[in-house]
Amino acid sequence: MTYRILFVCLGNICRSPAAQGMFRALMPKITTESAGTSAWHAGEAPYGPMQAATVKRGVDISDLQSRQFVAADFEAFDLILGMDADNIADIQALRPAGNETPLRLFTDYAPQQGASHVPDPYYSRDFDGALDLIEHCAAGLNAALSGSSAD
Numbered sequence: 001m002t003y004r005i006l007f008v009c010l011g012n013i014c015r016s017p018a019a020q021g022m023f024r025a026l027m028p029k030i031t032t033e034s035a036g037t038s039a040w041h042a043g044e045a046p047y048g049p050m051q052a053a054t055v056k057r058g059v060d061i062s063d064l065q066s067r068q069f070v071a072a073d074f075e076a077f078d079l080i081l082g083m084d085a086d087n088i089a090d091i092q093a094l095r096p097a098g099n100e101t102p103l104r105l106f107t108d109y110a111p112q113q114g115a116s117h118v119p120d121p122y123y124s125r126d127f128d129g130a131l132d133l134i135e136h137c138a139a140g141l142n143a144a145l146s147g148s149s150a151d
C-alpha cells in the first residue's frame with residue numbers, strides 16, 4: 001500500500017487543498033487528500049483566488065472538494081499535517097485512544113522559512129505569499145520522504 005498523507009486546515013478551500021495540490025505535483029505516487037476542521041465549505045471546490053494562484057504555477061486543483069476532518073482519518077492516513085496550531089489542536093481532540101498516527105505542522109518541513117504556521121489567505125488575501133510558503137513546505141516534505149535534505 002502506498003504512503004497516505006492528509007493535509008488539514010480550517011475551511012479546506014484555501015491552504016490545505018493548495019498544499020495537497022503542490023505536493024502531489026511533486027510526488028504523484030503518494031496518496032493525498034485534504035480536509036477541514038470545519039464543515040463550513042463541505043462539498044465546495046477550492047476557493048477561486050487560490051485556484052488562480054496555483055494555476056499561475058502550473059498546478060490545477062479544480063478537482064478537489066472540501067470535506068470535514070473525521071476521527072476515522074487517523075486510521076486512514078500515515079501522516080496528518082495541519083496548517084496552524086489551531087488545526088493541530090482541533091485534530092488532536094478527535095484522536096482515538098491508542099492511535100499514534102504522526103500529526104505535525106506543515107511548516108516543520110521548511111524550517112529555513114522561519115514560519116510557525118501557514119497564514120490564512122482567506123483573511124489576509126495574500127494568496128501568492130501563502131503559496132510561496134506552501135511550495136517550500138511541499139519541497140521539504142518531498143525531500144524528507146525522499147531521504148534527502150530540503151533547499
Ligand code: 4NP
Pocket residue numbers: 009010011012013014015016040120121122
Ligand atoms: P482555509 O481558509 O482554512 O485555508 O481553507 C479559510 C476558508 C474559509 C474560512 C476560513 C478559513 N471561512 O471562515 O469561511
